[in-house]
Amino acid sequence: xxxxxxxxxxxxGSGPSWEVVIxxxxxxxxxxxxxxxxxxxTAFGAAPNTQASAVDIALPGVLPVLNRGAVERAIRFGLAVxxxxxxxxxxxxxxxxxxxxxxxxxxxxYEIPVVQGGxxxxxxxxxxxxxxxxxxxxxxxxxxxxxxxDYHGMSGIDLNRAGTPLLEIVTEPDLRSSDEAVxxxxxxxxxxxxxxxxxxxxxxxxxxxxxxxxxxRAGEPLGTRCEIKNLNSFRFMQQAIDYEVRRQIALxxxxxxxxxxxxxxxxxxxxxxxxxxxxDAQDYRYFPDPDLPPLxxxxxxxxxxxxxMPELPEAMRARFGTAYGLPDHDAAMLTAxxxxxxxxxxxxxxxxxxxxTVANWMLGEVSAALNRAEIDIAAAPVKPxxxxxxxxRIADGTISGKIAKDVFDAMWAGEGDADAIIAKKGLEQIxxxxxxxxxxxGVLAANASIVAEFRAGKEKAFNSLVxxxxxxxxxxxxxxxxxxxxxxxxxx
Amino acid sequence: xxLTLDEVRRIAHLARIEIDAREAAEVHxxxxxxxxxxxxxQAVDTTGVEPMSHAQDVVLTMREDRVTETDRHAEYQRxxxxxxxxxxxxxxxxx
Numbered sequence: 001x002x003x004x005x006x007x008x009x010x011x012x013g014s015g016p017s018w019e020v021v022i023x024x025x026x027x028x029x030x031x032x033x034x035x036x037x038x039x040x041x042t043a044f045g046a047a048p049n050t051q052a053s054a055v056d057i058a059l060p061g062v063l064p065v066l067n068r069g070a071v072e073r074a075i076r077f078g079l080a081v082x083x084x085x086x087x088x089x090x091x092x093x094x095x096x097x098x099x100x101x102x103x104x105x106x107x108x109x110y111e112i113p114v115v116q117g118g119x120x121x122x123x124x125x126x127x128x129x130x131x132x133x134x135x136x137x138x139x140x141x142x143x144x145x146x147x148x149x150d151y152h153g154m155s156g157i158d159l160n161r162a163g164t165p166l167l168e169i170v171t172e173p174d175l176r177s178s179d180e181a182v183x184x185x186x187x188x189x190x191x192x193x194x195x196x197x198x199x200x201x202x203x204x205x206x207x208x209x210x211x212x213x214x215x216x217r218a219g220e221p222l223g224t225r226c227e228i229k230n231l232n233s234f235r236f237m238q239q240a241i242d243y244e245v246r247r248q249i250a251l252x253x254x255x256x257x258x259x260x261x262x263x264x265x266x267x268x269x270x271x272x273x274x275x276x277x278x279x280d281a282q283d284y285r286y287f288p289d290p291d292l293p294p295l296x297x298x299x300x301x302x303x304x305x306x307x308x309m310p311e312l313p314e315a316m317r318a319r320f321g322t323a324y325g326l327p328d329h330d331a332a333m334l335t336a337x338x339x340x341x342x343x344x345x346x347x348x349x350x351x352x353x354x355x356x357t358v359a360n361w362m363l364g365e366v367s368a369a370l371n372r373a374e375i376d377i378a379a380a381p382v383k384p385x386x387x388x389x390x391x392x393r394i395a396d397g398t399i400s401g402k403i404a405k406d407v408f409d410a411m412w413a414g415e416g417d418a419d420a421i422i423a424k425k426g427l428e429q430i431x432x433x434x435x436x437x438x439x440x441x442g443v444l445a446a447n448a449s450i451v452a453e454f455r456a457g458k459e460k461a462f463n464s465l466v467x468x469x470x471x472x473x474x475x476x477x478x479x480x481x482x483x484x485x486x487x488x489x490x491x492x
Numbered sequence: 493x494x495l496t497l498d499e500v501r502r503i504a505h506l507a508r509i510e511i512d513a514r515e516a517a518e519v520h521x522x523x524x525x526x527x528x529x530x531x532x533x534q535a536v537d538t539t540g541v542e543p544m545s546h547a548q549d550v551v552l553t554m555r556e557d558r559v560t561e562t563d564r565h566a567e568y569q570r571x572x573x574x575x576x577x578x579x580x581x582x583x584x585x586x587x
Contacts, residue, residue: 032557033557033559034557034561038561039555039558040559041559047578048579049565049568049569049578049580050563050565050578051563053561053564054564054568057568065553065555066552066554067557068556068557069556088551095506095507097508099585112545146585151576151579151581152581154581154582154584155582155583156576156577157579157580158578159580283502288545292552293546293548293551293552294545295552296551
């Protein structure tokens with residue numbers, strides 16, 4: 001497959017085509033109850049400093065004790081991406097001074113991270129299915145928060161977030177457009193939630209991305225990269241990368257050179273701004289943390305974690321294709337989250353319905369209703385067995401697909417199950433041959449002009465008559481029978 | 493390996509340690525001595541020896557993921573130089 005030249009028109013400069021090279025670093029907040037090195041809680045939104053223990057605020061003499069739950073989540077991730085879970089990894093001190101980092105260093109992993117290698121499969125709009133290689137994933141602690149609002153010319157420090165466990169996930173520079181970067185970020189976001197290691201809440205900062213972006217003429221060595229910080233939504237990620245690519249191409253084409261620096265995306269002005277250049281970048285002076293001996297992970301522990309892993313999205317997607325005969329698009333959509341996938345399987349297990357029908361309804365009516373209500377599928381008022389019950393009434397001819405949508409809306413509004421609503425509202429389909437004939441006769445008599453049009457060769461007039469017959473029955477006539485009877489009468 | 497005086501000043505700056513010219517020269521000499529010793533150590537053939545990150549051959553013990561700490565911020569903040577709205581106040585920092 002061609003590795004070069006994106007076809008994204010946003011990146012077209014002049015002269016030989018430009019290639020964009022992107023690598024992403026993602027901080028996923030691990031969903032533990034307590035912090036990575038202390039027993040303080042990690043819940044979001046508590047009053048300032050009420051969840052910061054002596055370890056988190058770095059009182060002298062305290063020692064960190066590693067949270068097993070954080071390590072277990074890192075192991076899950078390593079297994080999910082096919083990476084190597086290191087038998088021994090090392091915590092290091094990353095030294096810098098900032099008031100929301102009271103120790104004067106962040107405990108991270110440097111030379112020997114807990115997860116090495118692996119990859120995430122994505123579908124690129126220009127290159128098709130590709131595997132984005134991961135360099136590493138390492139455990140570290142988060143810093144606190146600085147509030148720069150005016151406290152008499154001083155800054156306020158909240159250390160609740162200090163010590164929250166993070167998994168930093170780093171890709172190789174394998175991405176070639178903002179579309180691919182977003183596809184990767186979404187796939188990773190889906191995966192960490194799927195395996196239950198991160199809640200993925202981007203508003204609360206549980207899933208944060210930085211992008212390393214550079215441009216080069218096709219075939220040339222890597223260009224100088226800029227790091228864009230704090231892309232806290234997929235839309236901002238796309239906009240920030242597109243802006244940055246245009247900026248770099250324009251700069252080089254005007255004879256300038258890209259300077260390696262950290263840039264911040266400003267969504268209000270849709271631009272990136274320089275935060276700090278490499279010259280005054282920190283020299284972090286990493287060294288192994290003497291307070292923390294190496295982290296050993298036994299093969300037996302890995303095996304135990306593996307046994308408790310859910311079926312992964314890729315495997316489930318393939319199974320949905322083979323076991324249920326779903327097209328790849330449906331299988332991909334239904335495995336976008338574990339909740340969606342289990343909703344589907346529960347509805348299919350309830351029986352009486354074709355899997356493809358369940359898929360159509362979930363991707364149609366159910367998905368639309370969820371969007372309208374702005375809720376997740378787990379909170380849907382129509383549960384899987386109830387949906388199956390409704391679809392079974394279409395399958396056995398009790399109601400038409402069109403009426404079923406009204407029944408579905410009533411079920412969504414909490415009016416009961418499908419059978420109760422059909423009975424209460426008298427929505428049962430009219431399948432009585434005589435009744436439908438009578439209805440059709442009436443329509444033919446009342447619409448002589450349309451009948452004439454049909455006889456004059458206008459095929460569309462037939463559909464119009466079907467529509468009128470269905471309307472006359474308030475949508476309850478069996479559409480197939482209406483069709484057949486109309487055809488017979490008009491043919492005669 | 494030799495260390496320049498400029499590097500000594502840079503390290504001092506990164507560690508936020510204020511040193512004057514005399515101290516810098518003193519520290520420079522001490523660090524040079526340490527580096528000379530490291531050079532001697534590096535003469536030892538360590539082929540096939542796995543690097544260690546710690547002097548002792550031990551591994552981490554871990555704790556279970558449970559909340560064991562209670563809110564003691566009032567006590568902690570009693571010794572802080574400046575506090576408001578539950579926040580620690582520090583000289584203004586804007587990156």
